Amino acid sequence: xxxxxxxxxxxxxxxxxxxxxxxxxxxxxxxxxxxxxxxxxxxxxxxxxxxxxxxxxxxxxxxxxxxxxxxxxxxxxxxxxxxxxxxxxxxxxxxxxxxxxxxxxxxxxxxxxxxxxxxxxxxxxxxxxxxxxxxxxxxxxxxxxxxxxxxxxxxxxxxxxxxxxxxxxxxxxxxxxxxxxxxxxxxxxxxxxxxxxxxxxxxxxxxxxxxxxxxxxxxxxxxxxxxxxxxxxxxxxxxxxxxxxxxxxxxxxxxxxxxxxxxxxxxxxxxxxxxxxxxxxxxxxxxxxxxxxxxxxxxxxxxxxxxxxxxxxxxxxxxxxxxxxxxxxxxxxxxxxxxxxxxxxxxxxxxxxxxxxxxxxxxxxxxxxxxxxxxxxxxxxxxxxxxxxxxxxxxxxxxxxxxxxxxxxxxxxxxxxxxxxxxxxxxxxxxxxxxxxxxxxxxxxxxxxxxxxxxxxxxxxxxxxxxxxxxxxxxxxxxxxxxxxxxxxxxxxxxxxxxxxxxxxxxxxxxxxxxxxxxxxxxxxxxxxxxxxxxxxx
Numbered sequence: 001x002x003x004x005x006x007x008x009x010x011x012x013x014x015x016x017x018x019x020x021x022x023x024x025x026x027x028x029x030x031x032x033x034x035x036x037x038x039x040x041x042x043x044x045x046x047x048x049x050x051x052x053x054x055x056x057x058x059x060x061x062x063x064x065x066x067x068x069x070x071x072x073x074x075x076x077x078x079x080x081x082x083x084x085x086x087x088x089x090x091x092x093x094x095x096x097x098x099x100x101x102x103x104x105x106x107x108x109x110x111x112x113x114x115x116x117x118x119x120x121x122x123x124x125x126x127x128x129x130x131x132x133x134x135x136x137x138x139x140x141x142x143x144x145x146x147x148x149x150x151x152x153x154x155x156x157x158x159x160x161x162x163x164x165x166x167x168x169x170x171x172x173x174x175x176x177x178x179x180x181x182x183x184x185x186x187x188x189x190x191x192x193x194x195x196x197x198x199x200x201x202x203x204x205x206x207x208x209x210x211x212x213x214x215x216x217x218x219x220x221x222x223x224x225x226x227x228x229x230x231x232x233x234x235x236x237x238x239x240x241x242x243x244x245x246x247x248x249x250x251x252x253x254x255x256x257x258x259x260x261x262x263x264x265x266x267x268x269x270x271x272x273x274x275x276x277x278x279x280x281x282x283x284x285x286x287x288x289x290x291x292x293x294x295x296x297x298x299x300x301x302x303x304x305x306x307x308x309x310x311x312x313x314x315x316x317x318x319x320x321x322x323x324x325x326x327x328x329x330x331x332x333x334x335x336x337x338x339x340x341x342x343x344x345x346x347x348x349x350x351x352x353x354x355x356x357x358x359x360x361x362x363x364x365x366x367x368x369x370x371x372x373x374x375x376x377x378x379x380x381x382x383x384x385x386x387x388x389x390x391x392x393x394x395x396x397x398x399x400x401x402x403x404x405x406x407x408x409x410x411x412x413x414x415x416x417x418x419x420x421x422x423x424x425x426x427x428x429x430x431x432x433x434x435x436x437x438x439x440x441x442x443x444x445x446x447x448x449x450x451x452x453x454x455x456x457x458x459x460x461x462x463x464x465x466x467x468x469x470x471x472x473x474x475x476x477x478x479x480x481x482x483x484x485x486x487x488x489x490x491x492x493x494x495x496x497x498x499x500x501x502x503x504x505x506x507x508x509x510x511x512x513x514x515x516x517x518x519x520x521x522x523x524x525x526x527x528x529x530x531x532x533x534x535x536x537x538x
Contacts, residue, residue, distance in 0.1 A: 027276065027286060028061055034279040036067035036151055038211065042241030043106065043267040044072070045079025046387075048094050048304050050269025050290050055098045055297035057272060057288070067151040070099065070126075071158065073241035073264075074106025074215035077120060079369065081383030082307070085314050087112045088120045090307045097303040100126035102147060104160030104213040105133065106241060110170050111388055114184075129160025129213060132187040132194045142184075145198040148207055156277065157202035157210045159235075161195055163242050164188040165222035168444035169366070169418055172489030188442040191223050192231035199234040209236045209277060217243025218264075221412075221444060226252050229260045237275060237283060240264040246271065248287040261285055315380030320516045322524035326372040326385070328365075337365045338416035341531040344368050344385060345422025347524065348508075351515035353424040356394050356480035356505070359460055360402075360425040364485050366418025367508070372524070382512050390482035392511050394502035400473040401495045402426075406455045408446045408493055411438040413454075419491025423534055427468060428458040431538040445492040457536075482508055 031037065039058055044050065054070065062068050076095065077088035088109075103126045110117050121128045121143070131145030146159040164186040167175055175184040187194050199210050212235055216225040225240040229252040238260060240247070244267040251259035263285040265271040271287040278284065326344040328337035336342055345363055353361030370384045397405075409421040410430050437451035459468035460477060471477075476499075483504055484490035506514075516522060 027284065028274065029064070031061065031064040031276070032279050033065050034067070035065050036069075036154060036156065036277040037061050037065065038069045038071055038156070038239075038275040038277070040071045040073065040213075040239045040263075040273040040275060041265050041269060042073035042215070042239070043075040043244050043265075045075055045108070045268055046077075046083040046091060047079075047268035048082065048091065048307070050272070051094050051098050052296040052298075052300040052304060053269070053290060053293040054272050055300045056295035057274075057293060058099075059297060060295065061274075067154070069101045069149060069156075071211075071213055071239065072100060072103040072126075073213045073239050074104050074162065075108045075241060076103075076106070078108040078111040079268075079387060081315055081380055081387050082311055084383060084387040084389050085311060087116055087389070089123075090311065092120050092123050094300065094303055094307060096123070096125045097300045098297075100124075101149070102127050102129055102158045102160070102213065104128070104215055105130050105143075105162045106215045107163055107166035107170050110166060110174055113171075114174050129158055130162050131159055131198045132161050132164070132191050134185050134187065136183055136185050145194075146202050148202060148205055154277075155205075155207045155209075157199075157205075157207035159195060159198045159202065159210065159212045160214075161191060161212060161228070162186055162215045163217065163222050164191065165444060168489075168492040170490075171484055172443070172445065172492075173487065182443070188222075192228055195228060196232045196234070199232060203234055209283075210234055211236060211275070212238045214238050215241045217241065218245055218247075219243045221440075225262055229254050229262065231255055233258065235260050237261045237263070237285070239273065239275065246287065249285045263287070315378060315383060317379045318376065319379050319382065319513050320377050320520075320522035320524070322372060322374050322377055323526040324524065324529045325374045326524065326528060328368050328371065335416070337368045337422070338418060338420050339413050340420075340537075341422065341533070341535040342368070343528045343531050344372065346424065346532050346534070347372075347515075347528055348386065348512065349422050349424035351512045352392060352480035354519050355511045355514050356392065356502070358394055358425070358478040358480040359463075360397075360477055360479040361423065362479055362481040362485060363422040364418060364482070364491055365420040365422055366491065367482065367484070368422065377516075377524075379509070379513070382509050382516075386508055386512065388484070388508075390484045390508045391504035392480060392506055392508055393483050393486045393500055393504055394478060394480050395486050395495065396476040396499040396501055397479045397495055398473075398497040399471050399475045399477060401497055402471065402477065402479075403453075403455065403458060403473060404446065404449055405493050405495065406458065407436075407449050407453055408438055408491075410454055411436040411440075417491070419493060421535075425461040426458065426471070427534045427536075429456050429536045429538060430454050431456065433538065440492065443492075445489060446494045
């Protein structure tokens with residue numbers, strides 16, 4: 001009986017998906033030549049197999065109306081070894097083959113540094129829009145704030161906006177000069193006003209519709225897309241990214257009480273979005289599951305295959321094996337790496353501490369991106385799990401600065417935070433019933449601790465005495481971590497009394513491979529099967 005019920009449920013689910021996609025296809029099939037279609041995506045993060053499907057969908061739609069555009073709401077060059085190994089070049093090549101019209105920047109477009117970002121955006125054939133990215137002291141943004149696309153008499157304005165969290169969530173040093181002063185800003189606290197100015201200018205220029213390409217997301221602490229809508233007027237649609245949300249259509253009131261459409265496609269091409277501006281003035285947003293898109297664009301597919309052939313020479317080199325799966329997820333498939341200890345974080349932090357011969361290893365959870373499976377391992381498995389090409393440093397850290405940094409790392413817990421510390425050689429307890437005492441500045445950078453601390457019972461491993469001992473605030477400890485953590489202010493961390501003793505020794509992936517080969521005998525042992533209880537919660 002249970003088997004029959006399960007069978008019926010499966011059939012109904014498949015029927016629902018089929019009908020849902022059929023309805024979407026019907027709406028696209030019934031377009032008139034005067035309808036306009038904007039295909040959109042966000043947070044692709046190097047999931048390149050979706051690009052040929054997107055291009056094919058565009059090609060098919062152009063048979064019904066010539067008014068078709070492709071846009072992106074950011075985070076495309078980074079997220080796997082395919083992007084990291086070419087520092088974004090592979091992804092730009094594929095996107096150029098697809099033929100995008102407009103894009104805005106995600107926070108990860110800055111992962112490879114400011115100079116590389118400018119190189120890539122210069123190579124990108126699409127127009128880059130970002131109204132809130134400024135060089136401090138200049139009146140105009142670095143990129144165009146908006147652009148108007150003409151389809152005959154129809155004028156569609158596109159505005160780009162990027163989350164101010166880009167500075168703290170990325171590499172703060174990218175936005176500083178050689179003295180450590182910020183020279184770029186994303187307009188923290190001014191985003192609604194900056195966007196409103198673009199909306200007003202576009203409307204004055206005669207725009208019939210205003211579409212915002214937003215990389216803001218729906219989760220604080222930085223301004224969210226819903227907050228942007230609530231504080232502005234004149235916007236018709238916000239195509240959002242950053243929080244990886246799947247939103248086909250949500251209507252959010254603007255400051256005048258008029259509903260604005262909010263939509264987002266998820267991540268890694270789980271869906272392809274389609275905004276239809278109908279001839280009668282109505283607006284429709286559709287999310288099409290990538291799994292239901294079977295057609296491929298041959299030219300784009302050829303470019304993807306060329307890229308993969310080049311990349312395979314880098315990624316498929318054997319490096320060892322693993323007895324278990326190292327993961328960033330819990331047993332139910334939910335991501336835990338950004339608010340709990342996980343076994344992949346233990347492995348990374350152990351690699352830093354062991355290979356660099358330090359007291360402590362510190363791995364920021366935002367750099368733990370994918371699982372390392374059980375079985376034979378290639379370099380690609382390591383690269384996919386840590387695709388940002390950070391360089392490992394060793395520093396002497398004052399105990400008090402460590403206490404403050406740990407406090408910063410858990411300030412958002414139980415909410416996710418990319419700066420949540422995965423650690424080795426140190427243990428501590430977190431009391432989440434205590435409100436975080438961490439004070440941040442407008443760029444979400446650490447300022448100070450004010451009030452009762454969440455972190456307690458901090459102990460550091462003493463290898464000579466073979467036991468943990470209480471951390472001393474006045475003592476210096478050696479710590480291995482990436483340049484992102486130690487030198488670039490990543491995740492808003494600061495170590496004001498730090499002394500760098502080994503600067504940018506090797507890439508993080510080199511450290512992981514060295515740990516695997518030289519310290520684990522080429523095999524990740526089953527003692528990593530579960531997290532090591534280095535971080536305890538009250």
